[in-house]
Every structure is written in C-alpha cells, then in structure tokens.
Amino acid sequence: MRVFRPNRRTTVLGSAGALVTATLIAGAVVAPTASASAQHGQDREAKGAAIAAARAAKAGIDWQDCPADWGFAKPIQCGWVSVPLDYAHPYGKQLKLAVDRIGNTGTKEERQGALVYNPGGPGGSGMRFPTRVTNKNPVWANVAKAYDFVGFDPRGVGHSAPISCEDPQEFVKAPKADPVPDSEADKLAQRKLAAEYAKGCAERSGKAVLAQMTTPNTVRDLDVIRAALGEKKLNYLGVSYGTYIGAVYGTLFPGHLRRMVVDSVVNPSREKIWYQANLDQDVAFEGRWKDWEDWVAANDAAFHLGTTRAAVQEKWLQLRATAKKNPIGGVVGPAELISFFQSAPYYDSSWVPVATVFSKYFAGDTQALVDAAAPDMSDTAGNITSENGNAVYTAVECTDAKWPTSWKKWDRDNTALNTNYPFMTWANAWMNLPCATWPVKQQTPVNVKTHKGLPQVMIVQSTRDAATPYDGAVELHQRFKGSRLITEKDAGSHGVTGLVNPCINQRVDAYLLSGKLDAADVTCTPHATPKP
8 A cells, every 4th residue: 555645655555556368368257246237347348358468469569678768777678568448448549558577587497487566556666676686686586587577567657658636846845734634724725635636637637547547457457468478377476555456366367377476465355445444554554653663762872862662752743843833944844754754664674764864853954854855846757756656546546446425434534543543644534535526436346256266375464564454464365265374473564575584585485486385374573673
C-alpha cells in the first residue's frame, strides 16, 4: 500500500506496490459476481485477454537499447507491449506498456525463463528490477543465474500511457495544510481539495481511461506481457500492492502461473479493498512508529533525542508544533514532516537517515530538515513522477472498489481512530478522500481464491509491517491452498525479500530455483536492526 506523501509520495500500497498461449488463457477463471450482466462483462474481458495474449505471443517484443533518458544502460534492454485499454473491446484503443529486461547471468542450461516484478503502489514502476543484476545485488545473485529479470511500467505509470490528476508543480508545492484538523472549517477545506482532485483526474486523464485503471486490468496486462515474452507460464515477484496483483493473477489465471513469491501482503479480502485496508494501515503505522521511537531512545548516545519513547515522542510533538506555527524554512509544515518521517516506520533502511535529520534539527541545523522534507521545485522530472504515481494510486484504488460516499462515515471512523493512532490517520484519510466523489463507476473486487491449476505460492511477511499489516499475509495464505507462509517475527520493514536474512533468502532461492517449499510454514528471527 501507499501512504501519504504531500511532496514526494513514494509508492507502496494502496491505502496509506506477467505472463501463456491463447488456448490456455481461454480457460481463465473469472470472479463470480451477483449480476448476470457483470458476469457477462467479465466473460468478455476474459476472452479479450485471451485475444490480446495470442496477439502478443505472435508479435513478441522488439528489444532495443533503452532510450538514453530512461537511465538504464546496456546490457539492460527495453521494449513495448500493446494491450487493450478495455479488455471487453480487445480490438479497440490500445496502450503501449514499457518493459525492460536483463538476461540470466548463468548458462543457457541454467535458464528457467523470465521473472517479472512489481514493486507496489498502485503507481510504482518495476523498471529498476534489472538493475539488481547490474548493481550486483548479492541477495539476488543466485536467482539471477536462472532468470531474466523483467520489469514494467503498469498502465498509467511512467512510460506506459501516463495519467495525471493535477499540475505536478502544484502537486508538490509546500507548505500544505496540517492534515490533523482543528475545526470543521479545516475538514471542509480538505473535503473541497479532495473533490477538486477527483474532478482533476477526470479532466486531465479522461473518464474512459479512469474507468479502466483497475487491478484486474493490470493483471490482464501482466498475462499479455507473459505471452509477449514467449513464456508459457509466469514466474512473478510482487511486493506490497504487487502482492494484490499476484493474488488476483493467481485467481484469474491459475493455470498460467509457474512460481510466485509475494512479499508484504495486501489483505485480499473484498471487505478490506480498499477503505478498510487504509484504516487498518493507520493502526499498524502507529505501532511501527513506536518501534522506531524505542530504537531512537535506545541509541540516545548517537541522536540525543531522549532515552525513552515518551521523550522522543515529546520531541516529535515539539517539532510538529513549531512547524505548524511557522513552517520551517517557509516550506516544511506538519504535512511535509509526516511525508518525510513516515519513511521510518515504512522501511528500516530509513531509521538512521530520519533520526539523523531529526537529531540535527534539535542540534540547531534546520537546513538538513528543509533539504530532506521540502519539495525540490527545480526537479520537474521528479515532480512529474511523484504526481503521476499519486494519480495512478488514486485511480486504481478508487475504481477498484466501492467507497463510502457519506462524509459522516469518513469523519466518524477517522475521528475515532485518530484518538489512539494519530501519526497517520488524518493524512491517510485526506489522501484517499477523492474516492468518495470518484467520477467513474466503482467496481466489485475479485474474490481471491484457489482454482484448479494454481501452483504452490510463497508468502513472505514481517509481523510488524506498517504498510501491509500481518493479517493480510494470513488471509492470502488461507485463500491460496498449498501456499507456504514465511514469517519474519518481531520485524517490521516493508519489503522483506530484499533484506539480508539467510532464513528468508535461502528459502526464496530454493523455491525459485527448484520449486522447493518447506513442508510447513516457517518462522524466522528478524534481520539485523540498523546501527547508527
């Protein structure tokens, strides 16, 4: 899931991150729905996906050196895959999706095909995945011997027919209003901003496009990419929202899947997608925020912010109050602080950098905080990427599922949560509120479940993950028969498979290289805690 980022909203999952021949695809299972007309529509989309995949299998991908401004040097190659905007009309308007790859590093005999990756979002690009090979990432060295690493920009993202909801420079402009409202007038102002944002999505991207910005369509795109790669069955690695793509793929295309690793799992329950998932996230973020404060307190010799969680929290509240009264450097208010500080409960790799900036501020260095938390208005390319990522996040989550339209419900739920979980609650609420006035029809989520042909799936999750709470992994494990759950106990970094933890790394290697899974679920001790 993704969380609130008023300036540089990075992509995680939603609330707060490919591919057989046509004859096989025709057997895809679609989710049951209440109405016959909806079922007919899904049947049409399943047939459209089979047509598009057959076309892609025939066309293949014309791999070339990547465009210079994409930032991917040889031997990484880039190409395009065409998919229908609307799978119910496979011969209608087409979108070009950007893909890239690097070949396996082992021998021809060692090669097992392509491993396709999605990092989350909605709105995240997977195009950096092949750089794990060029950067010689040791965690992935064994898997790279056997697989081509393939990344792609999902529909609407990056180079793949990007969508937009707001002028990018306006989107990142700071300071923004404090997300925590002081009055009904503050709430009204935020409601107005959310409604304007939803309207802007329709105006800048078009309702016809927004209506097709869904997880099931991204999943169909993934199957077309699989076919274009010449792969009879998909090998897939999904992190964060990428796990929901994987869960829906396994439901709609169970017979097209060879191996799948899902890491930091979105709860696939229809009751959670997406409104309740965001509320659950607020609770989990508070817990992980406290974990980080405990760590800062334990390392007081380095950071000098207090020797107890309460003392560190007092410093946070002091900083927040100062920024609210008078934005730091004229640009860093409470919204920008949350945007920056939230990366600590998100990723352990941010613990030291965030604590260092925090510490410097109280030592008298305010510029470090401004540099870290304020938008860079000169970085127009980066700002375009940030705005695009948020537009896709909003479009997919708002179109995927029905959201409450009653402001009273939003207000009641978030006011209650904010009492005990104040760190993220209101910021997350405003980020998602455009879904309350969304200008296109909202869908019914796929009923994720096991169908004939589904292979054993590997699920990896830390127990204290803030962005995708642990219950999501348990839920998917129950829905996918034969799956194995690897739990990293007493850890909370989002995205586990990229960290050094031999208990996990060795099992991921064994599964992807030989299909081997443990006979039962596994609990691993946590990876090493960051050192200041």
